[in-house]
Amino acid sequence: MAKYDYDLFVIGGGSGGVRAGRVAASLGKKVAVAEEYRFGGTCVIRGCVPKKLFVYASQFSEHFEDSAGYGWTVGEPSFDWPTLIANKDKEIARLEAAYRSGLGNAKAETVDSRAELVDDHHVRIVAEDRVVSAETILIATGGRPNPHKALPGHEHCISSNEAFHLAALPQSIAIEGGGYIAIEFANIFHGLGVDTTLIYRGKEILGRFDMDLRRSLHEEMENKGIRILCQTVALGVDKLPSGQRAVHLSSGETLAVDQVMLAIGRVPNTEGLGLEAAGVETGKTGEIIVDEYSRTNVSNVYAIGDVTNRVQLTPVAIHEAMCFVDTVYQGKPTSPDHETIATAVFSQPEIGTVGLSEDQASAEFDELEVYLARFRPMRHTLSGRKEKMVMKLVVDGASRRVLGAHILGPDAGEMAQLLAIPIKARLSKDDFDRAMAVHPTAAEELVTMYQPSYRVKKGERQAG
Ligand code: NDP
DSSP: OOSSSEEEEEEOOSHHHHHHHHHHHHTTOOEEEEOSSOTTHHHHHHSHHHHHHHHHHHHHHHHHHHHGGGTOOOOOOOOOHHHHHHHHHHHHHHHHHHHHHHHHHTTOEEEOSOEEEEETTEEEEGGGTEEEEEEEEEEOOOEEEOOOTTSTTGGGOBOHHHHTTOSSOOSEEEEEOSSHHHHHHHHHHHHTTOEEEEEOSSSSSSTTSOHHHHHHHHHHHHHHTOEEEOSOOEEEEEEOTTSOEEEEETTSOEEEESEEEEOSOEEESOTTSOHHHHTOOBOTTSOBOOOTTSBOSSTTEEEOGGGGOSOOOHHHHHHHHHHHHHHHHSSOOOOOOOSSOOEEEOOSSOEEEEEOOHHHHHHHOSEEEEEEEEEOOTHHHHHOOOOOEEEEEEEETTTOBEEEEEEESTTHHHHHHHHHHHHHTTOBHHHHHHSOOOTTOSGGGGGTOOSOSEEEETTEEOOO
């Protein structure tokens, strides 16, 4: 008889957990994957996927406006929130079923329950009040929105979780935060016609991105009519008899809005998971501490994805899952590679970026060449839209290696994915220059910027 009920028990059926469970099962391992909510996890159920569908929905208002310059007359457009929600829910249910059947087809067991560690080899399946044993346990429980408990009235606010299921589209919203989620949702709500105010504690939104992108995006968002209040925080939120919320700001102003959304980061889902019982160490924010092979301090317990708070991105969790399988089941110890990760912010206009920002590069390299283009993309010529596109390459002056590429404008995310290849391959500006342009595209700018716009020497910007 086998010593354990399972070779592998995965807690959490999100992107990372499902991938690890499915691939391990396809290698003939006896696997169970437990999920307390819905298979697919944050990305599929209440993150990347429904968010992108919302982004598409919100872009139509500008598409309708832009079409006039191309000769179209469209009637007065109207938008129906319940239709969007219902169609989105249908698509999410389809994807959830695909995640589930992917596990089933690989002969992994799906367990519809919360699961908690009892000790290093035992897991309690809470819904069935049953304990099972496993040789290896993988924790992939992800994260959840920081509820901002220090904010008086935080219970009157929503997070991105609720934004996907609001019974009605608010007429006005205040969003606190200056990161991915706050920026993406500010643009979504604005595009859907909601009066939107963004509240950010720092000086400049999207602090980790290249300065030219974050400043230009800030400007474009304000030009559209989004109100952005920097160096401001909410001090308290009250629920008014009308049902509206009053947001008391550090500036002394009080906003009356239909909804307040908090997007101030996500915290690892480790509460009540039984980590102490199993002896698994966690860090300051509750994240599970792992080594370079995603192994915890307990030798048969591993953790991947957002719960480890390394890089909170779906493709990273999936990559960590594949490395886990290689390490544990394929005899090939493999560390996840967290270097040079391309990423997009689905703002409007969109951000796509890979590699070092100018600030990061100038802290590491003595001399940089910076290639910067700002132009009106062709699609905005006849539409009359004033929005500018920004493209920037940051190049090491000594080796001419392209260290970073940063794009603001339509399809920037798609471009960042392709730029990830030459930048990961450490190609040089000369390689970029040798590539023939695809004309007419916006992306051709990336291979036709022949002269640096300026140089940076020891952190100091020089004339061009
Ligand atoms: P981010 O870490 O991107 O941003 C959090 C924001 O909240 C920052 O602007 C931060 O300010 C601010 N903040 C933090 N604490 C407080 C506080 N106490 N009071 C006021 N403001 C505060 O987190 P998000 O919640 O936007 O997203 C979580 C993660 O999900 C992201 O890091 C990203 O990895 C992932 N994600 C990725 C997406 C994509 O790939 N397109 C889309 C959505 C999410 P400061 O800058 O000053 O620290």
